[in-house]
Amino acid sequence: MPPNFIRTIITADMETNKYGGRVNTRFPPEPNGYLHIGHAKSICLNFGLAQEFGGRCNLRFDDTNPLKEEEEYIQSIQEDVRWLGFDWEDRLYFASDYFVQLYEWAVQLIKTGKAYVDDLTADEIREYRGTLTKPGKESPYRNRSIAENLALFEQMKNGKFKNGEKVLRAKIDMNSGNLNMRDPVMYRILHASHHRTGDKWCIYPMYDWAHGQSDSIEKITHSICTLEFEDHRPLYDWFIQNLGIHAPQQIEFARLELTRTVLSKRKLLKLVQEGMVDGWDDPRMPTISGLRRRGYTPESIRDFCERIGVAKSNSVVDLALLEHCLREDLNKRAPRVMAVLRPLKVIIENYPLNQIEELEAVNNPEDPGMGTRKLPFSREIYIDQDDFRENPPKKFFRLAPGQEVRLKHAYIIRCEKVIKDEKTGEILELRCSYDPATRSGDDPGGKKVKGTLHWVSLQQAVPAEIRLYDHLLDNPVSDDAGEEPDFLAPINPHSLEILQSFVEPSLKTAAAGSRFQFLRQGYFCVDSKFTSPNKLVFNRTVSLRDSWAKIEKSQGSEEK
């Protein structure tokens, strides 16, 4: 376990017995969207820390704004946390469960002269708040009597007022350099139905008023949150102190940012709403459900979260690291199969007509325990268009006129002739010859060739739709570029490419969600949404590293 500053703090707290040797964290999402990879960092941190120190981690929904929250999100969030591999056991909580307690505490603060009902409008409150450099002004309603505040607050609760007519504010300090301390709003009037409490309430606590107390109620020891709440901490401490209740320790860390994508619920919601993607679980989305559908494993995401570390400096992690974690995991577990993405027909002229051989193929060279399977081989096969060049560049070890290659698990073939469309010049098929003495496994010390191709026997090939994904965004955009209306402008128009391909027959009954390595190409999984009994659809999870592409690229630049 690599050290990080939070582990260091908790370790020290354990040594000093600060919380009686107890560690209780929590993951507190608002159910207003789907979870994404950034949340995964927080989930892994909170649940991971609890596990590591023999403590517990709660799942609590911070559902204090009925205008934005939905049941659908509550379900998806639970599914995603579970899928990531974490268990909150019986500790599923909702801030809305604490509404009564919160109300009573608000009354308590009014009674001690620490809170008051304000009649100022939203605009007026903003004006009175002052600016970053100018202190605020006290509201004319700030010094109402306790009795009047009590009566007014109760009337607020009882629905006597319209939305926005009054708020309850904490009475702290309008001159504070920290704007959060300039009499923050605790309750607003919202005549809205809540997904859990229905119409019971028409006043709802603000996050700042609900969050710290919710942590306190749950006896949280370490309340881990992101950097932007750092200057809310004095406010949370103020509430806790004036209420005289259990004080959790808040620790802030930098949220995750990833290159080539956007991690903001607001923007992801927009992508969904504008129909620019196929829902929250579109395989291009950085959401947990999107990554799951794309074929990511929970193990790889957890590994990623461990490797990026936890610190307080704002940073942008290279997507390449996530992909590395994925490949590393999939390399060990994904069965190898053959699929031809862009088919090119090859006829092996000296191979007997109508003969079909069943060749043996290992399922995973990384794990002999995964066994072998039979592959049909015949006179007509498909290879990938990329594996043939009529005029091969230097170091092109694949097929070209007169050149030899090994067909994986089969024979060595030589390209004898290229059949082209007379008019367009398009390459229609290749005529090859094979060397019967080179059958895979039967030619010890036989001839060596530099290239090995994947292929599929034409007769037995199973048609499949293959979806190739590219980064959603052409260029990384900063998260706050989102205030501009056209923040979606850099969306990559080629982020999805759909191919009609052929896969080997063993894949015919592949289960939805199952993952494979298509030899020499990448990792793919059976799409769980578009696959049907008569249509196989694969998502490319991530390509294999491609050093030929690099060589070719550098050759190209040399020529310039």
Next chain:
RNA sequence: UGGGGUGUCGCCAAGCGGUAAGGCACCGGGUUUUGGUCCCGGCAUUCGGGGGUUCGAAUCCUCCCACCCCAGCCA
């Protein structure tokens, strides 16, 4: 110009007064019936900058610079 933070290799990130971990990326080389995997090697005389303390500083002091967050009845 107020308050709160952060600055260590292209990207993350350890380090907490004893002379710069690790990962990703990148660049070589080896193995290979996946141009995959794996293996081996390279990759910060320097820690935002200037002063200072010390035998010794990325670590302590000091001044400066840069960047991020805060003016929702959002979270």
